Amino acid sequence: MQNKTLSEPRLKSTDCGDCPIRHRAVCARCETDELARLEEMKYYRSFEAGQTVIWSGDRMDFVASVVTGIATLTQTMEDGRRQIVGLLLPSDFVGRPGRECAAYDVTATTDLVMCCFRKKPFEDLMLTTPHIGQRLLEMTLDELDAAREWMLLLGRKTAREKIASLIAIIARRHAALAPRRETDAVQIDLPLTREAMSEYLGLTLETVSRQISALKRDGVIVIKGKRHVTIPDFDRLLEESGDDSDGGFLV
Amino acid sequence: MQNKTLSEPRLKSTDCGDCPIRHRAVCARCETDELARLEEMKYYRSFEAGQTVIWSGDRMDFVASVVTGIATLTQTMEDGRRQIVGLLLPSDFVGRPGRECAAYDVTATTDLVMCCFRKKPFEDLMLTTPHIGQRLLEMTLDELDAAREWMLLLGRKTAREKIASLIAIIARRHAALAPRRETDAVQIDLPLTREAMSEYLGLTLETVSRQISALKRDGVIVIKGKRHVTIPDFDRLLEESGDDSDGGFLV
DNA sequence: GCATGGATTTGACTTATATCAATGACCCAG
DNA sequence: CTGGGTCATTGATATAAGTCAAATCCATGC
Known part of the structure; x- marks a missing residue:
C-alpha cells in the first residue's frame, strides 16, 4: 500500500481540446479570455542537448512548461558533488510563482522546447483565475x-x-505518452547519459x-x-526495483 | 547560491492575531465568516509519543496542522526497509486535499497535538476561498x-x-520558534531516537x-x-554539514 | 578510411557504511 | 536497591559501492 505517484503519468493522453497551448499544464479549464491572456504572455524557447536553461541563483522572470524533450533540476555542493532533484518531461512545470531566483540549475538533457510565461502577468492571472492555482497545487503535490518516492530510493535502495x-x-x-498494447515488450530510449543517471540515483x-550490465546479463x-x-518482462523489472509488484497507484 | 529552504522556518514568529486557530497553516488572511466555518469543521486530536496517527493506505477523512509535538511521514518497503520522507513540526500541514487515502504512515515521535479539519468541508471552503489554496500552494512548494534538499543529503552527503x-x-x-540572541550557544533537545534519525538519514x-560520538569527540x-x-559554534556545525556556510536563503 | 574525442565498459583495489554481537546507561516498578 | 526493559554505545568484521586506471565502443569530421 505504498505511494506510487512518481510512476503515475501526469499527462493525460487526451490533448487540450482547442487550447492553443498544447500542454495541459495550466490551461485545461481555461475560458476563452483567459486563454487569450495566456497566449499574450507566452513565448517558446528552444535548447540543444546539454545547454543550461538557467543557473541556480539567477534571476528568473518566467515560469514554463516542457513541450518536448527532457530537462533536469540539479543541486550542486561547494565541492562539486551533484544531485539531480527533478526530471522534467513533457507537460511538467518549472518555476515557482512568487520566487525571484532559480533555486536549481535547469539543464536540457535532450533537445528541448519550453513554453514560457512571463512571470508577473502569470502571477496576476493566477490571482484572478483560481483554477490555475488549483491546478498548480495539484501538480506540486x-x-x-x-x-x-525518490527519497526512499536514495536512502534505502541498492544500486541494482x-x-x-x-x-x-x-x-x-x-x-x-505513447500507449501500447499490454502484451508488447516495452521499448524505450534512455534520455539520460550514464553520468546523468548517476547524478539522479546518487x-x-x-x-x-x-549494474546496467548486470541487469542485461541477467x-x-x-x-x-x-x-x-x-x-521483455515488465513485472520482472518491477520486482528488481524493490517496489510493490502491482505498481498500484493511490488516488 | 543553493536552495536552503528546508532550513528556513515556515512559522513566522508573530502569532495569528485574533485567529482562534493559533497556527498559521491556513487562516492567516481569513475573514470573520471563513474563520467561523473553519472553527466549525475543526477538532483536536492528541497522541502519545510512539503512537501511529494513520497508516499508509488507510482512509483519511481529514487534513490537519501540527499544533505541538513532532510527527513523521514514513515509507516502508515490502522487506521492511524504512525511510522517513517528512518531518512535521508545529505549524506544518498534513494531508492532501482530493486524496482519499493516506500515502504514508504518520507517526507521533513525541507527544503530539494536531488540529484536524474534516476534509469535505475543508475542500469546499478551499473552492470559495482562494487564498487558502494559495497558502496551501506556498506551503507545498x-x-x-x-x-x-533532502534528496541532496540522501544521495550525496557522508554520514557525518x-x-x-x-x-x-x-x-x-x-x-x-523560540528566538534567542545571536551570541548564545544554541541548545536543543533532539526530538528523535537514534533509530528515527537513521530512518530519516538513510x-x-x-x-x-x-557519527554523533565523533562530532562530540571533535x-x-x-x-x-x-x-x-x-x-558551541553554529558556523562550525554548518561547515560540517557540507552546506554553504552562510546558510543564506532564497526568496 | 582514419584520426579524434566523448561516452561507456571493465578491472583492480580501497573505503565508508552495514552487519553482527556485546556492553553500557538510564528509568521505572516492585 | 534491584531487576528488567529500552535505548544507546562500541567493537570486530563483511560488503556494497567508490576510486583510479585502462581498454573499448562509436559517432563525426577530415
Missing part, C-alpha cells in the same frame, strides 16, 4: 509525492534496485554502468547500442 | 524544496554531514551513534544525557 526503478519510471512515463557512473533488460532498452 | 545537517535543521527550526542506527557538539545537544 504530485511532484512532492515523486520527490518522496535504483537502476531498475529508474528504467521502470522512464518506461511508464514513456508508455503514458551513484557513480561506473556503478551505473556495472536478462531483465536487453540493450541495443548505448541507449535503446527493451524490457 | 516549501515542502517540495525541503524534499529536494548527514548528522550535522540534521542537527542544524532542527536547531534552526527550534530557534525560529543510515543504520549504529552509524548514527558513531567538539562540534556537546551532549548531555542522550538527547540534549549544545552547539
Whole structure:
C-alpha cells in the first residue's frame, strides 16, 4: 500500500481540446479570455542537448512548461558533488510563482522546447483565475509525492534496485505518452547519459554502468547500442526495483 | 547560491492575531465568516509519543496542522526497509486535499497535538476561498524544496554531514520558534531516537551513534544525557554539514 | 578510411557504511 | 536497591559501492 505517484503519468493522453497551448499544464479549464491572456504572455524557447536553461541563483522572470524533450533540476555542493532533484518531461512545470531566483540549475538533457510565461502577468492571472492555482497545487503535490518516492530510493535502495526503478519510471512515463498494447515488450530510449543517471540515483557512473550490465546479463533488460532498452518482462523489472509488484497507484 | 529552504522556518514568529486557530497553516488572511466555518469543521486530536496517527493506505477523512509535538511521514518497503520522507513540526500541514487515502504512515515521535479539519468541508471552503489554496500552494512548494534538499543529503552527503545537517535543521527550526540572541550557544533537545534519525538519514542506527560520538569527540557538539545537544559554534556545525556556510536563503 | 574525442565498459583495489554481537546507561516498578 | 526493559554505545568484521586506471565502443569530421 505504498505511494506510487512518481510512476503515475501526469499527462493525460487526451490533448487540450482547442487550447492553443498544447500542454495541459495550466490551461485545461481555461475560458476563452483567459486563454487569450495566456497566449499574450507566452513565448517558446528552444535548447540543444546539454545547454543550461538557467543557473541556480539567477534571476528568473518566467515560469514554463516542457513541450518536448527532457530537462533536469540539479543541486550542486561547494565541492562539486551533484544531485539531480527533478526530471522534467513533457507537460511538467518549472518555476515557482512568487520566487525571484532559480533555486536549481535547469539543464536540457535532450533537445528541448519550453513554453514560457512571463512571470508577473502569470502571477496576476493566477490571482484572478483560481483554477490555475488549483491546478498548480495539484501538480506540486504530485511532484512532492515523486520527490518522496525518490527519497526512499536514495536512502534505502541498492544500486541494482535504483537502476531498475529508474528504467521502470522512464518506461511508464514513456508508455503514458505513447500507449501500447499490454502484451508488447516495452521499448524505450534512455534520455539520460550514464553520468546523468548517476547524478539522479546518487551513484557513480561506473556503478551505473556495472549494474546496467548486470541487469542485461541477467536478462531483465536487453540493450541495443548505448541507449535503446527493451524490457521483455515488465513485472520482472518491477520486482528488481524493490517496489510493490502491482505498481498500484493511490488516488 | 543553493536552495536552503528546508532550513528556513515556515512559522513566522508573530502569532495569528485574533485567529482562534493559533497556527498559521491556513487562516492567516481569513475573514470573520471563513474563520467561523473553519472553527466549525475543526477538532483536536492528541497522541502519545510512539503512537501511529494513520497508516499508509488507510482512509483519511481529514487534513490537519501540527499544533505541538513532532510527527513523521514514513515509507516502508515490502522487506521492511524504512525511510522517513517528512518531518512535521508545529505549524506544518498534513494531508492532501482530493486524496482519499493516506500515502504514508504518520507517526507521533513525541507527544503530539494536531488540529484536524474534516476534509469535505475543508475542500469546499478551499473552492470559495482562494487564498487558502494559495497558502496551501506556498506551503507545498516549501515542502517540495525541503524534499529536494533532502534528496541532496540522501544521495550525496557522508554520514557525518548527514548528522550535522540534521542537527542544524532542527536547531534552526527550534530557534525560529523560540528566538534567542545571536551570541548564545544554541541548545536543543533532539526530538528523535537514534533509530528515527537513521530512518530519516538513510543510515543504520549504529552509524548514527558513531557519527554523533565523533562530532562530540571533535567538539562540534556537546551532549548531555542522550538527547540534549549544545552547539558551541553554529558556523562550525554548518561547515560540517557540507552546506554553504552562510546558510543564506532564497526568496 | 582514419584520426579524434566523448561516452561507456571493465578491472583492480580501497573505503565508508552495514552487519553482527556485546556492553553500557538510564528509568521505572516492585 | 534491584531487576528488567529500552535505548544507546562500541567493537570486530563483511560488503556494497567508490576510486583510479585502462581498454573499448562509436559517432563525426577530415
